[in-house]
Amino acid sequence: MKHIAVIGAGLGGLSAAISLASKGFKVTVIERNEHIGGKMMPITSEGHRFDFGPNTITMPEIFQSVILESGADPDDYFTFEKLTRHTVNHFPDGRSLTFASGREAMRTEVDRFTKGQLAKNDITGYQDEVRELYNIAKQQFFINIDSYFNFSLLRDMTKVHPFKTLHGLHKKYFKDPQLIQALDRYATYIGSSPFQAPATFGLIAHLELNDGVYFTRGGNTAIAEGFARRARELGVTFRLGDEVTQIEVTNQLATEIELNHVDYLSVDFIVLNGDLLTQYPRLISETVRPDFKNPTPAQMEPSISAYVRCIGLGRRIAGLAHHNVFFSSDYEAEFEALFNQHRYAEEPTIYISNSSVTAPEMGEAGDNLFVLVNAPATHKGSAVDFDTYDKIIDQRLQQFGIDITSDILFEQRITPQDIEQKFSAYHGSLYGLSSNGTRGAFMRPSNRSKNVHNLFFAGGSTHPGGGSPMVTLSGKLASERIVSAVAATL
DSSP states (O other), X not given: OOEEEEEOOSHHHHHHHHHHHTTTOEEEEEESSSSSSTTSEEEEETTEEEEESOOSBOOHHHHHHHHHTTTSOGGGTOOEEEESEEEEEEOTTSOEEEEESSHHHHHHHHHHHTTTOSOHHHHHHHHHHHHHHHHHHHHHTSSOOSOSOOHHHHHHHTTSOTTSBHHHHHHHHOOOHHHHHHHHGGGGGGXXXXXXXBGGGGHHHIIIIIXXXXXXXXXXXXXHHXXXXXXXHTTOEEEETOOEEEEEEETTEEEEEEETTTEEEEOSEEEEOSOHHHHXXXXXXXXGOTTSOOOOTTTSOBOOEEEEEEEEESSOOTTXXXXXXXXXXXXXXXXXXXXXXXXXXXXOOEEEEEXXXXXXXXXXXXXXXXXXXXXXXXXXXXXXXXXXHHHHHHHHHHHTTXXXXXXXXXXXXXXXXXXXXXXXXXXXXXXXXXXXXXXXXXXXXXXXXXXXXXXXXXXXXXTXXXXXXXXXXXXXXXHHHHHHHHHHHO
C-alpha cells in the first residue's frame, strides 16, 4: 500500500487526505499546530465563538463533494444555511446597499439604491456576464493544468477579459461610484486590488449575487471538523503538534520526511499543504529544485494581509447584519497605501462579521464581532501602533453609528505578523501571491513539482488559487495527480 504524507491540515490537506484514503492509500497528516483547519481556526471565549477566516462561504458543493465522493453523506458532517440578504454595504454619506442572493432580489435592491437611474438591462447584463466568467473558469481553470499553451484555454482566455481590470468591468456597466466600490471589494477575496486584478474575478460576484452566500451551522470551522472526522473514519492518521523539518530527496524523488529534527517517516508521495512560497524553500534545498527559486516580493508580489479584532460584547448592536462593510471615501487611495506605499490606510474600509445574528449560539453573551481591515504584507514599511489604529477603527465606526468600545467581555487581536508566524504565510499574506495583473492571476505556481516528481501542492498559494472552495479543490486536484501517477506505473 502506497504511503502518502500530507503536510498541513488546512482544507486543501484535509481534502487530499480524504480523497486519497477513500481510494485505498495509507495517509498520514502532519500538522505543526494543535488545531485542524489551518486558517479556518476557531477562537473561543466564555460566551462567544469566532471563525478566523473564512467568514463568507460560497460554492458549498465543493465541500460537499469531498465527503460525497468518499462514500458518505455530507449532511452527516456539516450543513449549510443560505443567507438571503447577506451583506450590508455602508457608505460615508449615509447610504447603504444590501447584497442579496438571487438575480431578482439584487435587481430590485440596485434599483432602489440608484433611485431608478440604472437601466434594468445594465444589472441584468452584468449578472449574465459574471455568470459566463464563472462558467468558463469552472471548465478551464478549476482543473489540473499541465500547460497554459493549448488552443482551448487560449481561446477562452480572450473571453474572460485578462487585460481589463475588475474596476474597469464595473465602470462598463455602472455609473454610481458607490455601487462600483461595493462590487470592487470582491478583489479583496483574492487579496488583490480592483484597480489591478483582472476583470475575470467578476466571477466572485456571480457566486455571491447569483448563486448565494452560506453559513455553516456551528460556525464555518465545522467544515474542517467534519473533514477531519471523515478522514479518521477512513483510517487517516493525524500527527498534530509535529513539525516537518526537512524533506529528503534522492534522484528527484522524496523518500522520507524529517519530523522535529529527530524522527523520520518513509513516504511514496507527499502533498504539501502549506504556503508553497515559504514551505517549499524551507523544506527542500534550492539546489534540488532549480525550477523554483526562492521567491522575493519583487518577483512575486504578496497578497494583502489582514488586521483582525475578535470582540465579544455583552450586548447586541441593533442594525448589524451577519456581514457588514463600512467603506472608505477613497477606495483607490486605500489600495495605493496597501500595495504601493506598503502601509495601513489612514481611512480603512472595515468589515464586521456578526454571525450571532444568524446563529445566536455563536454569541450567547452578546454579539461576536469579527472586525477586519485590509493590511499590507509584512515585507516592508508595514509597522503600525495597533492601539492607535484601534482608535481610528473605533472612531470610523462611530461615524456610522456603531459603538464597539463599551461592554467588551473579550477581545483578541490577530496581526499580519501573527498570520506570518502561525501559518508560515508569505510575508503575512492571506492568499500567497496577489492576483494583480495577468501573471499573478492566471499563472500561479503549478500544483506539482517539476523537480521532485512525487511531490504535489495544495493550498491558496498554488493552482487554482485562493479562497476556501479553491483551496479545497486544490486538494482534490493533487489527489487526482497522485492516482494518475500510481496508475501509470501499473
